[in-house]
Amino acid sequence: MTLLSIRDLTVYHGQLRAVDGLSLEVERGEVLAIIGANGAGKSTLLRAVAGLNPPASGSITLDGRDITRMPAHKRVPAGIALVPEGRRLFRSLTVEENLLAGAYRGRPGAWNLARVYELFPWMADRRAQNAAQLSGGEQQAVAIGRALLSNPALLLIDELSLGLAPVVVRRIYEVLPDIVTAGTTALLVEQDVSQAMRVADRLHCLLEGRSVLRGRPRELTPEQVEHAYFGIGTAYAGGTPGKGGD
Amino acid sequence: MTLSQTLIARAAQVRVSRAARSSKVSGAAMALIAVVLAALPFLVFSTVTDTLVNLFVLIALASMWNLLAGFGGLVSVGQQAYIGIGAYSVIALADQGVQPYLAVPLGALTCALFAVPTSWLAFRLRGDYFAVGTWVIAEVYRLLVVRIDGVGGGSGKGLSGMSGIDQTLRGALTYWIALALALATIGGCYLLLRGRVGLSLMAVRDEETAASSAGIDVTRAKRLVYLISAAGCGAAGGVITISSLSVNPDAIFSVQWSAYMIFIVVIGGIGYIEGPLLGALVFFALQQVLADYGSWYLVLLGAVGVAAALWLPGGLWGLVRDRTGLSLFPVGYHVREGGGDAASR
Amino acid sequence: MGWLNAIVQGLLLGGLYALFATGLSLMFGVMRIVNLAHGDLAVVASFLALALVSGTGLPLWVVMVVTVPLFALLGYLTQRVLLQRSLGAGPLATLLVTFGLSIVLQNILLEVFSADTRTLDGGSFATASFHLTDSTSVGYLSLTTFLLACAALAGIQVFLSRTGLGRMLRASADDRETASLMGADSRHVYGIATAIAFATVALAGLMFAMRSSFDPSIGPSRLIFAFEAVVIGGLGSLWGTLLGGMVLGVAQSLSAQVDPALTLLAGHLIFLAVLAFRPQGLLAGRAA
Numbered sequence: 001m002t003l004l005s006i007r008d009l010t011v012y013h014g015q016l017r018a019v020d021g022l023s024l025e026v027e028r029g030e031v032l033a034i035i036g037a038n039g040a041g042k043s044t045l046l047r048a049v050a051g052l053n054p055p056a057s058g059s060i061t062l063d064g065r066d067i068t069r070m071p072a073h074k075r076v077p078a079g080i081a082l083v084p085e086g087r088r089l090f091r092s093l094t095v096e097e098n099l100l101a102g103a104y105r106g107r108p109g110a111w112n113l114a115r116v117y118e119l120f121p122w123m124a125d126r127r128a129q130n131a132a133q134l135s136g137g138e139q140q141a142v143a144i145g146r147a148l149l150s151n152p153a154l155l156l157i158d159e160l161s162l163g164l165a166p167v168v169v170r171r172i173y174e175v176l177p178d179i180v181t182a183g184t185t186a187l188l189v190e191q192d193v194s195q196a197m198r199v200a201d202r203l204h205c206l207l208e209g210r211s212v213l214r215g216r217p218r219e220l221t222p223e224q225v226e227h228a229y230f231g232i233g234t235a236y237a238g239g240t241p242g243k244g245g246d
Numbered sequence: 247m248t249l250s251q252t253l254i255a256r257a258a259q260v261r262v263s264r265a266a267r268s269s270k271v272s273g274a275a276m277a278l279i280a281v282v283l284a285a286l287p288f289l290v291f292s293t294v295t296d297t298l299v300n301l302f303v304l305i306a307l308a309s310m311w312n313l314l315a316g317f318g319g320l321v322s323v324g325q326q327a328y329i330g331i332g333a334y335s336v337i338a339l340a341d342q343g344v345q346p347y348l349a350v351p352l353g354a355l356t357c358a359l360f361a362v363p364t365s366w367l368a369f370r371l372r373g374d375y376f377a378v379g380t381w382v383i384a385e386v387y388r389l390l391v392v393r394i395d396g397v398g399g400g401s402g403k404g405l406s407g408m409s410g411i412d413q414t415l416r417g418a419l420t421y422w423i424a425l426a427l428a429l430a431t432i433g434g435c436y437l438l439l440r441g442r443v444g445l446s447l448m449a450v451r452d453e454e455t456a457a458s459s460a461g462i463d464v465t466r467a468k469r470l471v472y473l474i475s476a477a478g479c480g481a482a483g484g485v486i487t488i489s490s491l492s493v494n495p496d497a498i499f500s501v502q503w504s505a506y507m508i509f510i511v512v513i514g515g516i517g518y519i520e521g522p523l524l525g526a527l528v529f530f531a532l533q534q535v536l537a538d539y540g541s542w543y544l545v546l547l548g549a550v551g552v553a554a555a556l557w558l559p560g561g562l563w564g565l566v567r568d569r570t571g572l573s574l575f576p577v578g579y580h581v582r583e584g585g586g587d588a589a590s591r
Numbered sequence: 592m593g594w595l596n597a598i599v600q601g602l603l604l605g606g607l608y609a610l611f612a613t614g615l616s617l618m619f620g621v622m623r624i625v626n627l628a629h630g631d632l633a634v635v636a637s638f639l640a641l642a643l644v645s646g647t648g649l650p651l652w653v654v655m656v657v658t659v660p661l662f663a664l665l666g667y668l669t670q671r672v673l674l675q676r677s678l679g680a681g682p683l684a685t686l687l688v689t690f691g692l693s694i695v696l697q698n699i700l701l702e703v704f705s706a707d708t709r710t711l712d713g714g715s716f717a718t719a720s721f722h723l724t725d726s727t728s729v730g731y732l733s734l735t736t737f738l739l740a741c742a743a744l745a746g747i748q749v750f751l752s753r754t755g756l757g758r759m760l761r762a763s764a765d766d767r768e769t770a771s772l773m774g775a776d777s778r779h780v781y782g783i784a785t786a787i788a789f790a791t792v793a794l795a796g797l798m799f800a801m802r803s804s805f806d807p808s809i810g811p812s813r814l815i816f817a818f819e820a821v822v823i824g825g826l827g828s829l830w831g832t833l834l835g836g837m838v839l840g841v842a843q844s845l846s847a848q849v850d851p852a853l854t855l856l857a858g859h860l861i862f863l864a865v866l867a868f869r870p871q872g873l874l875a876g877r878a879a
Contacts, residue, residue: 050772076774084772090765092827093758101762104755105774150774321683323627323690367867374625377686378818379866382859385815389856501811505694512687541698548694555687556676 003028003185004049004154009058010209011041011048018044020209021058026154031176031186033200035193037229041209042189043085046156049187050082051075062154076105079153085162085189087139089131089146096127098142102149109151110182116145119175137168144172148179155179157188161195173199193225207231272574283425287418295421299489301530302424303482304510308522309431310478311507316517317439318471319451321373323504324380325479327364327387328357330499332480333487334397340407341396347419350427350484357480358473365472369465381501388499402494405487424485431478435519436575438474443467451517509551515561519575524563593726597844603733605820605840607802609833610740611795611813612820613747614788620827621764621784624674624685628693630814632789633796635696636662637805638704640797641711651713651801659793666789667782674785675778693810700807711800736798741833743791748829750787760784764827812855819862825872834874 004026011019018041026032034042047053049060051072059068062078070078081102089098099116117124120141126134131142140160147155161169169192176199180186190196196203197217205213205228213220213228226232287295307325315321335353340346364383371379392400408416438444446467449457458464487493506529514525529547536543554561566572611633618624626632636658643654673692677684713732720730751757763770763780771777799805799813816839824835839858846857865872 052768052772071776072768072771073774073776076772082772084769088766088769090762090769092761092765097758097761100755101758101770101773104759146773315683321686367863370867370870374619374623374686375822375866378625378627378815379863382815382819382862385812386856386859386863389859393852505690508687508690516683541701544698545695545702548691548698551694552673552688552691555684555691556673556680559680559684 001028002026003063004187005059005061006045006049007059007061009045009048009060010056011044011053012056013041013044013053018209019048019055022206022209022211023058024204024211024214026185026187028153028185029180029183030201031180031188031199032202032204033188033190033196034204034206035190035196035225035229036206037231038191040206042191042206043158044209045206046082046158046187046189049154050080050156052082073105076150076152077107079107079151080156081147081150081152081154082156083140083143083147083158083160085158087136087143089134089139089142091130091132093131094128095123095131095134095142098131099123099127099145099149102146104150106150107152111148111151113149116148119148119178120145137164137172140164140168140172144175144179148184152184155184155186157186159189159191161190161192166192166195169195193229197225205229272572276574280425280429284422287421292414292417295417296489297534299421299424299485301526302428303485303489304506304530305428305523305526306424306431306478306482306485307503307507308510308514308526309428309435309519310475310482311504312511312516312519312522313435313438313471313478314475315508316511316521317435317444317447317451318468318475319447319454320468320472321377322368322380322475323377323501323508324368324382324384325475325507326499326501326503327380327384328361328476328479329483329486329503330384330387330391330495331360332357332483333493333498334391334483335480336484336487337397337403337405337493340405343407346405346407346488347423350423350481350488353484354477354481357483358477361473361476364476365469368472369469381504384499384501388495391499392495398493398495400495402492402497404492408488408491420485420489423488427478427481427485432519432523432575434474434478438471439519443470447471509547509554511561512551513554513558513561515563515565515567518561518563518567520566520573521561521563524566525561528562594845594848595724596727597848598841599723599727599729600733601841601844602837603729603737603840604844605837606737606740606833607795607798607836608816608820608839609824609836610736610743610791611799612817612824612832612836613744613829614791615814615817616821616826616829616832617747617784618788619821621760622674622678622685622781624678624689625818626788627686627689627814628696628810629689629788629792629817630812631693631696631700631810632662632792633799633813634700634805634807634810636793636796637711637800638700638709638807640800641704641709644711651711655794655797658797659790662793663786663790666786669789670782670785671778675781678781693814697807697810704807706806706808708804708806709800710804711797713801717801732801736802739794739798743794744829744833747787747791751829756780756783816858819858822872823862823865825874828872828874831872831874835872838873 002025006022006024009019009022010017022045034045036042044053048055051070055068059066061067062080067075067078090101093101096113099113123142123145131139134142144157160172173195176186188196188200200217202216203214203220204211205225207228213224311325332353335356336346336349339349339352344352368376368380368383391397397403439447446457446462449460449462450464450467454464483498486498510525510529511522513528514523515521532543532547536546558565560568615626615629618626640654640658643649643657644651673688674685677688717732720728722728751761759770759773759775759780760783762773763775763777767777770780820835820839821832822835823838824831824833838861842857842861843854846853
């Protein structure tokens with residue numbers, strides 16, 4: 001069953017057409033990863049889904065409901081939560097206050113403070129600490145916990161691995177199956193291709209705002225991915241979608 | 247076409263030039279207007295020229311505030327400090343036997359000197375802090391001046407050294423000095439902004455961090471603008487004094503001056519040299535028309551200012567420019583696509 | 592009056608300065624708006640109370656109970672109608688809009704109430720006092736204003752740290768966009784911040800009116816006091832604002848002991864000294 005459906009979406013980042021006539025669907029309960037080089041339009045796409053960048057044209061549908069023009073703050077009760085690029089924790093709030101901020105307009109559901117502390121046991125001991133004092137990896141975990149507390153149907157994670165050591169990234173991704181099992185669908189943007197291929201059910205590769213390759217990780221060859229990622233070969237530069245089981 | 251190809255292709259089609267064609271024609275027109283204005287004391291009654299002195303002071307003050315805020319990014323609410331210091335310098339120098347008209351440029355110099363240590367303190371403040379901080383500094387200057395008995399303390403003082411001059415000649419001299427001040431501030435802004443300083447200021451205004459990493463000495467450029475603005479406001483304070491023949495500390499250090507400067511610039515168009523000129527004319531006309539309505543004219547002025555800030559961020563001149571592409575004082579570079587129509591600023 | 596008395600009076604006055612400054616600090620912290628009409632709003636509250644007392648004959652406390660919520664509502668509306676629009680129109684716009692508002696308010700007051708100096712008669716309560724020591728007497732009014740100011744500050748502190756909306760206010764101060772990702776409608780959050788600011792400024796305005804005389808043009812100099820209290824104490828901290836208000840109050844009160852003409856100058860000089868040597872304020876702020 002389709003949870004999120006994006007049709008012919010075009011979004012500008014400043015004057016640049018960052019997302020260019022993109023269409024994709026996210027099935028309920030899956031992990032879809034979007035990969036692509038710097039400036040491929042990945043973050044702009046997530047921001048458009050979260051309501052931060054208004055699209056120029058096209059449509060976004062969540063659970064059959066058109067949310068294309070819905071402001072960001074109304075998408076939270078509708079079931080969308082974004083873990084933004086660079087974590088963006090509230091620096092003057094404590095760890096627990098950051099988490100509770102996520103519950104401000106959240107939906108009822110399985111995720112609450114206790115459940116997040118269960119997912120990240122170290123967090124409970126440091127709940128009264130200022131969020132700015134945490135390490136990058138710890139901040140990323142809090143940002144995920146904060147998004148979970150709104151009990152989203154669709155969890156958007158933007159560049160989780162940015163600026164973090166690979167071992168830290170792996171540890172954070174380890175909780176992803178728990179999150180999905182609890183009934184959340186995940187749409188991730190990831191620059192680290194091997195990491196994305198490890199955790200995702202399906203993959204989309206973006207190049208200059210268009211989807212140039214899609215498929216299940218085990219059905220794609222490294223060469224295909226590499227070509228799509230860097231835009232090698234004329235077939236991709238024209239924007240024709242690559243082949244893949246979909 | 248890929249992004250980089252597009253960019254290269256577009257870059258090949260554009261030509262960059264400076265003076266818009268309209269500005270050469272208007273330059274001649276403006277020179278003519280200046281000559282007519284200079285001849286005015288021979289042509290009309292002194293009531294007209296006396297009124298125009300106020301207009302010229304407003305133009306000078308607004309130009310200085312525009313230079314400071316519109317180009318230097320320094321939003322000050324405390325330029326009345328220099329109006330006051332300039333005015334009191336003229337009073338004090340005249341007491342020492344200096345010819346009052348000569349004291350006006352000396353007063354401007356005094357203000358520039360005062361502005362040096364003041365800028366050390368004020369430049370520690372950023373953005374909105376700067377605005378209110380400069381206001382407090384102006385208040386401190388006022389409170390210090392009223393403690394000096396030699397210049398009349400809290401009740402102010404009359405200007406000496408003017409009694410020997412014939413009244414008509416005095417009016418004309420004051421008029422010419424005010425006109426010279428207005429022309430000097432506009433011309434000074436134009437020359438300053440055309441040069442290296444203007445370029446670095448506009449870079450700083452658009453992106454301070456990038457400008458400083460590109461090797462622009464941000465603080466030096468801003469300080470220069472601050473000193474010039476202080477001198478200009480000081481000269482204006484001096485002209486106010488030789489026109490009114492006395493000074494009152496509460497009036498000359500009043501934050502009202504900042505209100506006038508800000509509203510003239512906002513209504514006229516901040517960041518354009520033409521803005522204060524146009525704004526001052528509008529403000530002056532409002533002042534003349536609504537003079538009988540007491541405080542209501544200030545209520546209206548405040549409301550117009552609010553409306554302009556909200557709905558007309560480029561001011562009246564921005565509107566004129568968008569409609570006609572006219573530029574009297576071109577300080578930016580014009581990008582012409584394909585050698586034809588003007589695009590961008 | 593002795594020195595000890597001057598210090599006690601200064602501390603009590605400082606509490607009122609702090610209450611008055613809180614709104615300024617809150618609006619800057621949450622929205623980055625320096626409200627240049629802040630002082631004039633307090634004066635508007637003073638005149639409104641004066642008009643209500645003389646027009647309706649209601650007791651002063653009833654007038655207070657009416658004025659403060661009315662100002663909160665006014666604040667919410669001002670934010671939604673006027674300030675919200677200015678936030679989108681560039682960094683200079685908010686400064687200009689509030690400055691314009693200040694000019695408008697001052698001159699309307701001038702037209703309606705004339706330039707005469709007024710006082711709000713607080714009755715026998717306003718003049719009564721008790722002796723702390725032989726040379727130090729404390730007025731019931733100054734003590735009450737001080738306690739009320741502290742209570743209001745404590746109430747705001749509890750609201751900011753214990754409620755969901757209060758947390759979102761602080762979160763929005765840190766990062767507006769991310770706060771919207773939590774479901775916070777920034778327009779509503781900003782409206783609430785402005786409502787609190789207006790309510791506290793009205794309360795402070797009423798207390799100023801009972802303590803000392805006022806006229807339509809006094810707003811800007813009041814604004815300077817508030818700004819000084821905020822900066823001396825350190826932006827973004829309510830207790831810093833209280834400390835800043837007290838430092839300002841004591842400085843003014845002590846210098847008045849030396850020479851009444853020095854009162855304002857002393858406050859300004861302390862403010863400038865803090866700006867020059869400790870720009871983050873005495874208590875560097877942590878939370879809004």
